[in-house]
Amino acid sequence: MPPGIERDVNRFKQIVRGKVRQNLRKYITQGEMIGRKGREAVSIPIPNIDMPHFRHGQKGSGGVGQGEGEPGQPIGRGQDPGQGEGSAGSEPGQHIREVEISLAELADILADELELPNIQPKGQDSIKSVKHKYSSVRQTGPDSLRHFRRTFKRALKRQISSDAYDPIRPVIIPTRDDERFRSWKDVSEPQTNAAVIYLMDVSGSMTDEQKEIVRTESFWIDTWLRRQYDGVQRRYIIHDAVAREVDEDTFYRTRESGGTRISSAYKGARIIIDRDFPPDDWNIYCFHFSDGDNWGEDNQGCLGILTETLLPVCNLFGYGQVQSPYGSGDFLRELKKIDGDWENLILSEIAGRDDIYDSIKQFLGTGR
Amino acid sequence: MTLSMHRTLPADLKAIQDEMEGHAAAYGLDFFDTVFEVLDYDELSMFAAYGGFPTRYPHWRFGAQYDELMKGYSYGLQKIYEMVINTDPCYAYLLKANAITDQKLVIAHVYGHCDFFKNNAWFAHTNRKMLDQMANHAARINRYIDRFGTEVVEEFVDACLSIEDLIDPYLPHIRRRPAKVSQKKTEAEEPSRKQPMRFETRSYLEPYVNPPEVMSSLDDTPDQERAEHQRIPAEPQRDVLLFLLEHAPLKDWQHDVLSIIRDEAYYFAPQGQTKIMNEGWASYWHSTIMTRHGVTGPDLIDYADHHSGTMATSPQRLNPYKLGIELFRDIEERWNKGQFGPEYDTCDDIEKKENWDLELGLGRDKIFEVRRVHNDVTFIDTFLTADFCRRHRMFSFAYNDGSKNYEIQSREFDQIKQQLLNNLTNHGRPMIYVDDGNYRNRGELYLTHQYQGNELKLGEAQETLRNLERLWGRPVHIESVVDDLPTVLSFDGTDHEMVTL
Numbered sequence: 001m002p003p004g005i006e007r008d009v010n011r012f013k014q015i016v017r018g019k020v021r022q023n024l025r026k027y028i029t030q031g032e033m034i035g036r037k038g039r040e041a042v043s044i045p046i047p048n049i050d051m052p053h054f055r056h057g058q059k060g061s062g063g064v065g066q067g068e069g070e071p072g073q074p075i076g077r078g079q080d081p082g083q084g085e086g087s088a089g090s091e092p093g094q095h096i097r098e099v100e101i102s103l104a105e106l107a108d109i110l111a112d113e114l115e116l117p118n119i120q121p122k123g124q125d126s127i128k129s130v131k132h133k134y135s136s137v138r139q140t141g142p143d144s145l146r147h148f149r150r151t152f153k154r155a156l157k158r159q160i161s162s163d164a165y166d167p168i169r170p171v172i173i174p175t176r177d178d179e180r181f182r183s184w185k186d187v188s189e190p191q192t193n194a195a196v197i198y199l200m201d202v203s204g205s206m207t208d209e210q211k212e213i214v215r216t217e218s219f220w221i222d223t224w225l226r227r228q229y230d231g232v233q234r235r236y237i238i239h240d241a242v243a244r245e246v247d248e249d250t251f252y253r254t255r256e257s258g259g260t261r262i263s264s265a266y267k268g269a270r271i272i273i274d275r276d277f278p279p280d281d282w283n284i285y286c287f288h289f290s291d292g293d294n295w296g297e298d299n300q301g302c303l304g305i306l307t308e309t310l311l312p313v314c315n316l317f318g319y320g321q322v323q324s325p326y327g328s329g330d331f332l333r334e335l336k337k338i339d340g341d342w343e344n345l346i347l348s349e350i351a352g353r354d355d356i357y358d359s360i361k362q363f364l365g366t367g368r
Numbered sequence: 369m370t371l372s373m374h375r376t377l378p379a380d381l382k383a384i385q386d387e388m389e390g391h392a393a394a395y396g397l398d399f400f401d402t403v404f405e406v407l408d409y410d411e412l413s414m415f416a417a418y419g420g421f422p423t424r425y426p427h428w429r430f431g432a433q434y435d436e437l438m439k440g441y442s443y444g445l446q447k448i449y450e451m452v453i454n455t456d457p458c459y460a461y462l463l464k465a466n467a468i469t470d471q472k473l474v475i476a477h478v479y480g481h482c483d484f485f486k487n488n489a490w491f492a493h494t495n496r497k498m499l500d501q502m503a504n505h506a507a508r509i510n511r512y513i514d515r516f517g518t519e520v521v522e523e524f525v526d527a528c529l530s531i532e533d534l535i536d537p538y539l540p541h542i543r544r545r546p547a548k549v550s551q552k553k554t555e556a557e558e559p560s561r562k563q564p565m566r567f568e569t570r571s572y573l574e575p576y577v578n579p580p581e582v583m584s585s586l587d588d589t590p591d592q593e594r595a596e597h598q599r600i601p602a603e604p605q606r607d608v609l610l611f612l613l614e615h616a617p618l619k620d621w622q623h624d625v626l627s628i629i630r631d632e633a634y635y636f637a638p639q640g641q642t643k644i645m646n647e648g649w650a651s652y653w654h655s656t657i658m659t660r661h662g663v664t665g666p667d668l669i670d671y672a673d674h675h676s677g678t679m680a681t682s683p684q685r686l687n688p689y690k691l692g693i694e695l696f697r698d699i700e701e702r703w704n705k706g707q708f709g710p711e712y713d714t715c716d717d718i719e720k721k722e723n724w725d726l727e728l729g730l731g732r733d734k735i736f737e738v739r740r741v742h743n744d745v746t747f748i749d750t751f752l753t754a755d756f757c758r759r760h761r762m763f764s765f766a767y768n769d770g771s772k773n774y775e776i777q778s779r780e781f782d783q784i785k786q787q788l789l790n791n792l793t794n795h796g797r798p799m800i801y802v803d804d805g806n807y808r809n810r811g812e813l814y815l816t817h818q819y820q821g822n823e824l825k826l827g828e829a830q831e832t833l834r835n836l837e838r839l840w841g842r843p844v845h846i847e848s849v850v851d852d853l854p855t856v857l858s859f860d861g862t863d864h865e866m867v868t869l
Binding site: 001002004005007008009010011012013014015049051052053054055056057058059060061062063064065066067068069070071072073074075076 | 413418423427428429432435518522531681682684685762767771774775777788790791797798800822823824825826828829834846
């Protein structure tokens with residue numbers, strides 16, 4: 001970027017971030033962002049970033065065009081930006097209506113606004129992974145790793161010094177001696193991978209509205225954890241009386257009826273951890289969303305599994321109780337019994353969309 | 369940053385420049401010295417965001433524009449080939465990545481612009497040393513930022529920019545007010561204030577016969593008349609910025625910032641007034657020079673491709689390049705053949721009209737004259753003909769409130785011309801005047817929008833009022849039309865109000 005404009009571009013980005021921050025609660029509660037998610041960035045509609053002027057509206061507006069067509073024939077939608085008005089092309093395109101913002105940046109804004117502490121990955125010293133770093137050169141190796149520039153340079157040097165170089169016809173032919181290959185070193189790095197297991201109650205008492213809340217909340221949790229860890233693996237479990245592991249899409253769309261047996265889901269989570277995520281190598285996160293309407297006799301079993309197998313291995317176990325018109329919410333009371341013993345058990349009550357913001361803060365505010 | 373990023377032009381481009389300059393001069397184009405510089409796309413985008421200048425005062429809007437240009441470029445949606453600014457000497461920027469044929473075309477095009485800047489009457493009052501002036505503006509605003517802080521200054525600049533187009537583009541050309549305010553009227557000339565009736569009496573009886581308290585209570589009728597008399601401004605004034613400079617309670621630095629914004633708005637105004645002519649003129653010359661001299665064998669396809677790309681038309685948007693070049697060509701042909709004047713206009717014989725050729729050969733002279741005296745509005749008003757509209761399949765379109773679509777409205781010449789003139793007049797923007805700087809005798813500002821069938825965008829107008837109030841410091845009002853009813857929009861510093869008259 002040319003140095004002159006840099007200050008203005010930075011200032012503009014700062015203003016955009018400011019606007020996002022201002023409206024963060026709205027974005028969070030409305031779940032607007034999720035539909036606009038790309039791989040690396042979300043595009044966000046920013047209100048009022050244009051300089052306001054006295055301008056004509058659409059009503060009564062018109063222009064002159066060229067081409068075929070009969071009177072009465074439509075030539076463009078009214079809401080199309082930059083069309084129709086000032087038809088002689090006199091208006092430069094100044095419609096900044098959506099700005100793109102990277103997920104990382106969004107996470108930073110979220111962190112700033114919610115005052116989230118950075119996560120201290122557990123066992124930073126003990127969990128190491130070995131990585132190859134291509135930082136050196138050697139004389140032998142596979143062709144796929146041949147260092148073209150170095151090889152070429154050496155060949156060129158040799159040919160010039162041996163007077164075999166013809167500037168008119170500069171053909172360079174490397175010999176076996178000229179060739180150089182990239183080589184790696186093993187570097188051990190602290191492992192910062194995280195596994196997130198989402199569990200959701202899909203029993204009859206969870207309605208679409210509740211699922212939307214779960215969806216919104218897990219989007220933000222994801223965004224934050226991705227910012228904090230190099231790699232984030234996600235797993236999804238739905239349960240009613242029995243638990244199933246599903247993909248992300250199914251997770252948000254399934255609607256079951258029937259009773260609730262939460263212990264089945266916790267068992268499922270344990271199975272996944274044993275299978276895929278050895279706790280010594282992974283930072284494990286579980287988030288469970290339910291309306292808290294568990295089958296009474298099951299509660300004791302749940303607590304057993306939690307305290308014996310899940311809580312000891314998880315960085316964080318979040319339980320979000322979504323208020324539903326049908327659920328009794330008993331389960332939260334059960335969990336509160338053991339809440340004091342486990343620092344990594346976070347309970348949050350979500351009465352409606354407006355609580356998502358605070359609930360995220362509760363979950364992620366621990367810095368675990 | 370240094371003012372000049374000047375790099376010497378590569379030899380091959382220098383050769384093209386010399387060649388093109390020679391052709392242009394031979395055709396009688398008359399321009400300031402022109403300095404070409406080659407830039408990368410990010411540099412060119414920066415210049416474009418800055419309106420063509422290397423140094424501007426710091427403002428986020430330039431950054432926003434830069435960001436948009438770079439995005440548009442990287443997504444392949446748009447590309448700037450060239451920029452040229454109205455200064456003496458003229459500075460023109462070429463994109464480094466342009467193919468050599470493009471550079472030829474662009475250089476020829478630039479000479480058209482340079483000639484236009486120098487000779488068109490509407491540019492006569494622009495500051496040709498604007499490069500220095502802009503740098504000076506930047507230095508001044510930077511100084512205020514250092515002293516008062518970025519946010520304070522930026523907020524004020526934002527407010528000014530929000531109304532930067534409320535200027536009077538004709539002001540530099542017309543003396544609207546006497547240069548010096550004439551002497552104050554003497555007592556006798558002042559329209560006598562109506563006095564309550566007094567009874568004739570001796571002076572020592574005066575307080576008893578005409579008691580002062582009674583007299584003053586009778587003296588209430590002329591209030592309104594007095595207000596009429598002291599009306600500020602005396603007549604509705606279009607240069608709202610000037611009015612604010614003269615009457616708004618601004619601090620010294622704010623006054624200076626507002627005058628900078630106004631200065632720059634006046635500098636850029638003629639470019640908005642002559643978009644069609646300026647682009648048409650430059651295109652006319654690049655086309656003339658390229659087709660007769662510039663294009664050699666292998667260039668032909670590239671040239672044809674890019675020229676026709678520039679001239680593309682679309683139903684929703686009139687292409688100023690296309691309209692301009694075709695009108696200039698049309699004028700040239702008509703004046704070559706003598707197809708003008710009452711005799712030609714009143715001729716009823718279609719065949720005779722089509723073959724009308726007096727072999728006057730006045731075309732070239734005529735278009736040079738046109739480029740000297742006209743702006744877009746007068747250009748269209750004078751030279752757009754029914755025949756031209758038909759040949760170029762022009763139509764007028766209008767917004768249909770029912771279907772929420774823009775729809776083709778008419779192919780009648782009169783309607784097309786009227787619509788086009790409406791769009792061009794004041795840039796297609798609302799005409800707004802200061803009506804009263806002491807509204808309701810409370811120092812409130814009252815603007816009027818001269819309604820011509822097109823209502824204001826309501827939300828944006830209210831936001832603008834908010835900015836205006838920041839400058840004026842007292843409640844502000846604008847009289848306009850909302851939903852077909854005359855309405856006054858007001859903002860008093862905290863609340864918006866909308867009152868139907």
